[in-house]
Amino acid sequence: MRLFVFFLDPYVGIWVLLLAYAMQLGLCTDPWIQMGTDIADDAGCSGYTWSGSNFGSVVSSSGDGSRLAVSRASNYVRVYEWSDATNWTQSSELAIQTTDLGSSMQISRDGTHIAIGGGGKVAVYEYKSNAWTLKGSFLQSENNPHNGFGDAVSISDDGTRLAVGEPQHGNNPFNCTNEAAQGAARVYEWNTGQSSWDKMGSNFFCHNKTDDKVGHSISISGDGNRVAVGAPETDGPEQCYEYYGAGSFYCSSTSPNRGQVRIYEWSNAANSWQVMGDYIDGSQHDGLGSSASISRDGSRVIVGVPLHDTGCSDGGTAFVYEWDSTSWVKMGSDMTATCEQRQVSNNYGGRYARFGDDNNFGTSVSILADGSHVAVGSGTSRCAFQRKVHKVLDRGCFSYRQGIRVV
Ligand SMILES: [Ca+2]
Numbered sequence: 001m002r003l004f005v006f007f008l009d010p011y012v013g014i015w016v017l018l019l020a021y022a023m024q025l026g027l028c029t030d031p032w033i034q035m036g037t038d039i040a041d042d043a044g045c046s047g048y049t050w051s052g053s054n055f056g057s058v059v060s061s062s063g064d065g066s067r068l069a070v071s072r073a074s075n076y077v078r079v080y081e082w083s084d085a086t087n088w089t090q091s092s093e094l095a096i097q098t099t100d101l102g103s104s105m106q107i108s109r110d111g112t113h114i115a116i117g118g119g120g121k122v123a124v125y126e127y128k129s130n131a132w133t134l135k136g137s138f139l140q141s142e143n144n145p146h147n148g149f150g151d152a153v154s155i156s157d158d159g160t161r162l163a164v165g166e167p168q169h170g171n172n173p174f175n176c177t178n179e180a181a182q183g184a185a186r187v188y189e190w191n192t193g194q195s196s197w198d199k200m201g202s203n204f205f206c207h208n209k210t211d212d213k214v215g216h217s218i219s220i221s222g223d224g225n226r227v228a229v230g231a232p233e234t235d236g237p238e239q240c241y242e243y244y245g246a247g248s249f250y251c252s253s254t255s256p257n258r259g260q261v262r263i264y265e266w267s268n269a270a271n272s273w274q275v276m277g278d279y280i281d282g283s284q285h286d287g288l289g290s291s292a293s294i295s296r297d298g299s300r301v302i303v304g305v306p307l308h309d310t311g312c313s314d315g316g317t318a319f320v321y322e323w324d325s326t327s328w329v330k331m332g333s334d335m336t337a338t339c340e341q342r343q344v345s346n347n348y349g350g351r352y353a354r355f356g357d358d359n360n361f362g363t364s365v366s367i368l369a370d371g372s373h374v375a376v377g378s379g380t381s382r383c384a385f386q387r388k389v390h391k392v393l394d395r396g397c398f399s400y401r402q403g404i405r406v407v
């Protein structure tokens with residue numbers, strides 16, 4: 001596993017101190033070694049001035065870690081190669097003929113395909129004859145409006161199956177029958193004969209109501225036969241109360257926005273996607289499924305639960321489940337955000353803040369191909385450090401870094 005560190009933040013010193021603190025406590029005895037020098041946007045970075053190209057807001061790496069795709073601005077992707085085993089070399093820059101792509105991206109395990117989504121579209125680029133070329137045409141939602149089509153994408157090992165989330169939902173929270181108004185998730189397969197992306201089976205949509213945000217996260221297995229679909233705003237069952245004996249009822253969920261992940265498997269016999277085992281549910285306002293990542297063979301899945309209270313409010317957690325041939329079984333203990341009191345100043349005899357509130361640990365997750373390692377990213381951190389904190393778990397050893405991605 002390799003770690004890429006992007007010091008996009010000018011306050012590097014804080015992070016060095018924080019890392020030193022973590023190391024001092026013996027939290028990590030196997031430090032990460034940075035590969036090469038930092039990769040920065042030459043046009044966007046100048047000293048402590050950053051013009052805001054959003055360089056590196058999404059990154060993805062091939063399975064062997066030798067090829068790296070980095071988003072830049074709203075319609076560029078740069079590709080870097082670990083070609084001489086000493087540093088990264090930019091090999092190409094894709095200028096995508098539409099804007100607002102790049103909110104999601106994944107490079108295939110074999111490094112030959114890059115799926116890029118956002119702004120209601122998805123494009124897949126394939127590397128052949130020493131150039132990246134658009135594979136087929138831009139994919140768009142059959143729904144109008146597009147409901148966030150492409151906000152999440154995932155591509156199989158060889159780039160022939162593509163999973164796309166469309167998580168933004170319509171405004172009718174009690175209508176689970178009108179797919180066009182809800183957002184959804186779906187899988188496409190590359191049709192070599194027709195040179196087109198064909199949809200496999202039906203869309204996944206509506207876990208409970210239309211504000212579920214189905215497809216906020218999506219992850220497809222290496223062979224493209226299993227897909228995990230996250231819907232972080234799925235509500236639990238409703239209870240209904242009668243209005244003053246008037247015969248009309250008010251219904252509300254006892255566990256709103258608890259979130260849910262469903263894992264589907266493709267059945268050739270039925271020519272459709274079948275749900276595997278039970279749904280994975282959070283508890284109220286947990287946001288389970290804000291992120292999800294499935295292992296290469298589809299036997300393990302990590303789900304992010306960034307709004308789970310872990311001693312700190314919305315500290316966040318992540319769960320790993322394993323398929324035991326009939327159901328998803330939780331593996332090991334929960335991984336949670338660090339939650340502790342820290343002194344933040346000496347004023348008035350010392351001020352303390354609880355570090356870990358709103359950490360949103362689990363905003364992003366990634367599982368290694370063989371399921372043996374996971375990486376968990378946080379969203380924001382309050383109190384002492386008003387910036388992002390990422391936490392890596394690797395065989396029980398963890399460290400803090402800024403802007404990390406693990407492959
Ligand atoms: Ca909801």
Ligand SMILES: [Ca+2]
Nearest residue numbers: 307308309314
């Ligand atoms: Ca919470």
